[in-house]
Amino acid sequence: MAELAIRGGPKSKPTEYTLTNRYGIEEVEQLARALDAGKLMGPGGIISEFEAALCEAFQVRHAITVTSGTAALHTALCALGVAEGDEVITTPMTDIGTVAAILALHAVPVFADIDLETRLISPQSVRARIGPRTKVIIAVHMSGLPCDMAQFTRIATDTGVIILEDCAQAHGGRYGDTLLGGLGKAAGFSMNESKQMTTGDGGFVTTNDDEVARIASLFRDKTYLRDGSVGRGGQPIPFFALNYRANGLHAAVGLAQLGKLEALVQRRDEIARRYYTEFSGLNSFDLPRLTEGGQPSWWPVAGRYTGGEDRRDELVEALRAEGLTISTGMSPANNILRTELVRNKRYYPLTDEVPAFWRDVEYDPDACPNVDELQRTVIRLPVDE
Template sequence: MSESLALHGGTKAKSTPYTSTNRYGEEEIIELRKALDSGKLMGPGGIVEEFEGELASFFGVQHIVTVTSGTAALHTALCALGVSEGDEVITTPMTDIGTVAAILALHAVPIFADIDIDTRLIDPKLARSRISPRTKVIITVHMSGMPCDMDAFMAIGAEKGVKILEDCAQAHGGTFKGKMLGSIGDAAGFSMNESKQMTTGDGGFVATNDAETGRIASLFRDKTYLRDGSVGRGGQPIPFFALNYRANGLHAAVGRAQLAKLPALVARRRAIASRYYGELSDLEAFTLPQIVDGGEPSWWPIAGRYTGSEVSRDDLVKALRAEGLSISTGMSPANNILRTELVRTKRYYPLTDEVPAFWRDVEYDADSCPNVDLLQDTVVRLPVDERYSDEDVEETIVGFKKVWRALIK
């Protein structure tokens, strides 16, 4: 292969597209037929309940409540953990806006803590420093499938009397000290949209080992309706405000097939990540994320960092992409939630500028999480997908090294 960069007319390191087969197959079709043949698709009973039982067994928890999205899962979990108007919820600004939307939906106040630049995850010490008498919950975002230091967060929760909610939207199948992510905190929220390790097209679920948290979550996702036959039509007590976040039998059918595939999927992603760590860890001016002690990621694209100055990060990425490599730079759709228009203006409603009372006196410093900004400015994300062939991975490594030899002296 020519060492001349593709950017300068040389031969691409990867001249063919990455392998990308359909994530859905005969297994999903079989389960969908079963669901349709049952004649009952509406949750929460039937096949939905069966799927919840299978999820509980796999993730090692007592209670699963399926919902319609990862955002709905976090909203439901926060409600079930007792968050209400004026409470503070600490999380990282390097997350999907759904994490923050779930907080705001309860008229609670999002408080932001910076990440540890080495792990790329919310820093336990910095999160602890943000606790106030109004703090009710800390959300640990297992970004890119990498486990947060759950020992540290659970110790903080016990010491300070705050609940720990795991955001597992990207972490299906990851573990911490042998325990499944989602089974360690007071509750967890998972997403199952089409970009996640397992998917139902869209959807999510709440996981918890606490019976009361599970009970409230189950009521909240179904308008508080009791569907166990204990009350007749017209007799629903409606004890509190709740929404309709019910998953249905079509979600559950696809989810059952996807859950069966998850262990092999995670194993393949780990094998790909292991190749990257083995081949690219020693490159000059490039660092891969530090995995916390006891953590076993389930992996999304890996957030490497370019720490050099010989070329700009963007020029480096341009050269990598010219080689045919699938390299990304954004950690989430909004790189830093603190810098979004929503947080900057606190515009809660689309058609009025009025700031709700619960949020009115809160001040945010857009520069208060410098490590998030540093990561966003230096990140070079390596592609990870269980469908990639060994050739896809090898060509990515070869192309990466080729660009490094040419540009990083």
């Protein structure tokens, strides 16, 4: 056996991982077509074409393109009727964009723990946190792993609380026969450069509800009615909204990326399944238990090493020395309950003033012990195709 790279031996993977193979002639051709059309501002044109293609690909009635995954969740929450003082339950093990979307509407984030075996938000923990002000549950399909949507659907039926899917890392995943993004009342997707399909940055909302789609379309475009009347003045401006419009360059790249998504997910599945085959039976190491009926689309796979945090860190350094992109965090913040944002309810950057909607909310930083335990033990394995 060759000497380990950390001890001076050759790297197992001498070439670096790169994202440059994500783009090719297909994207160039679509970009040229968009530029030749002479209209990049949406909606309409190639953007409408991309949205129609998203509907077909994700098997939903409506797709509304926006500028980021955070914008997608913000837009979806608004369209679902979330307002000041409402509570939205999610996991603290997610990108901060999930929580930012909640706070942007002056709603209160409530944090549920994860299931340590699946690495996903726990339906049991969510149910225990539902109260009279709970409006929405954001089910985060972390790392492309489908949540137990049967249980979340049951919770919605029992309580009347709305389910919003966070599909930022889950393009092309399935639960049963349904693609992720078509199971809740709405879903938010990201298309930044690390995702299964990318437009450099960007996002979109999916829904099968006509009214949710109508409000989302208005919210992403300052409520303007794009019927030719903008230039004449007298727009009704029915409510406060932002400019989250995607443009034709996003749409052009997105159309090309859609054509590659199925093969990409299949390749990632092959890589992930090999981990499950090769690592089965290892002492002190386990991989996520997959939700029954779920078909992941895979992001880095969250393995757990339970032989001690110091030993975990030594193992990670050895793997990195071999040329592998190994990480020890599930998200940039690891546990949002432990961030300054939540600990001090720091809403504004230049003042300590806490908005009234958040002022009396108290958070226990130890409320999600499984999140903390996963952060102490996680080794994230690459599935880069």
